[in-house]
Amino acid sequence: MKDAFLKVATGRSGYSTLFLVVFMFVAPAAVFTEYLWLDYLGWFMLIVLGLFILVTGIVTYQEGKDSRQWPTAIASSPKYSLTWHTAKNSRRYRPKVECTFEVAGQEFAGVEYDFSGNYTSKEKAQALLDEVKLMQPLTLYYKPSDPTVNVILPGPHFVQYARVLFGVAMMIIGALSWMGVIQYR
Numbered sequence: 164m165k166d167a168f169l170k171v172a173t174g175r176s177g178y179s180t181l182f183l184v185v186f187m188f189v190a191p192a193a194v195f196t197e198y199l200w201l202d203y204l205g206w207f208m209l210i211v212l213g214l215f216i217l218v219t220g221i222v223t224y225q226e227g228k229d230s231r232q233w234p235t236a237i238a239s240s241p242k243y244s245l246t247w248h249t250a251k252n253s254r255r256y257r258p259k260v261e262c263t264f265e266v267a268g269q270e271f272a273g274v275e276y277d278f279s280g281n282y283t284s285k286e287k288a289q290a291l292l293d294e295v296k297l298m299q300p301l302t303l304y305y306k307p308s309d310p311t312v313n314v315i316l317p318g319p320h321f322v323q324y325a326r327v328l329f330g331v332a333m334m335i336i337g338a339l340s341w342m343g344v345i346q347y348r
Contacts, residue, residue: 172218179215186212206341213333220326226312227278227319230304236313238262238273238301245288255282258292260315264303271310273303279320 170176186208192198193205241262247254257280262273276291295301295315305313339345 169218169222172215173222174215174219182208182211182215203341206337209337210334210341213330213335213337215330216326216333217330220323220330223278223326224319224323226306227314227317227323230278230306230314230317233304233317234266234307235302235304236264236266236310238264238303241301243292243296245285245292247285248282250282254285256285256288257282258288258295260292260295260301262301262303264305264310264313266305266310269310271305271313273305273313273315275312275314277314277316277318277320279322281320281322 167176171178171182173179189201189205189208193201238260239262241260244259244261245256246259247256249255258276260274260276263270264273265271276295282288298315301315303313303315304317336345340347
């Protein structure tokens with residue numbers, strides 16, 4: 164049960180996406196209608212989303228911290244590129260390294276540069292990618308219990324702390340709004 168919850172809470176399950184899709188409909192409907200039950204559902208879902216973000220921050224912080232001690236494997240067939248997304252009408256970039264590695268005779272895919280999930284300017288992302296290209300051989304750190312969780316640059320990052328704070332804030336605001344302490348109408 165705990166493992167299933169952690170998979171959903173950290174976004175490593177299809178149910179996470181389903182929850183977000185439902186929330187995308189419930190939240191605006193709660194804001195733009197007068198149905199009180201929909202308000203309560205929206206606040207409850209905000210609390211749950213805050214819990215998921217909090218759990219993700221804690222789990223990824225722990226994984227980042229532990230990753231420095233994880234076993235390593237040599238990557239093969241690395242492919243280097245930049246991935247991007249648009250935020251506030253500007254593109255933000257991060258290094259993307261796709262490779263394979265072997266653990267106990269089984270092949271796994273390596274795709275994480277680090278656990279930050281951080282996007283930056285194209286120049287900074289390219290500089291990080293150039294650093295990775297110089298790593299010969301390219302070494303991955305993988306989670307012994309689940310080699311699908313792996314990283315090139317181990318360790319926790321600022322984003323894990325931000326997730327914890329943001330998740331707690333969402334839960335508090337959602338709970339206070341649900342109880343009527345914070346009123347919006």
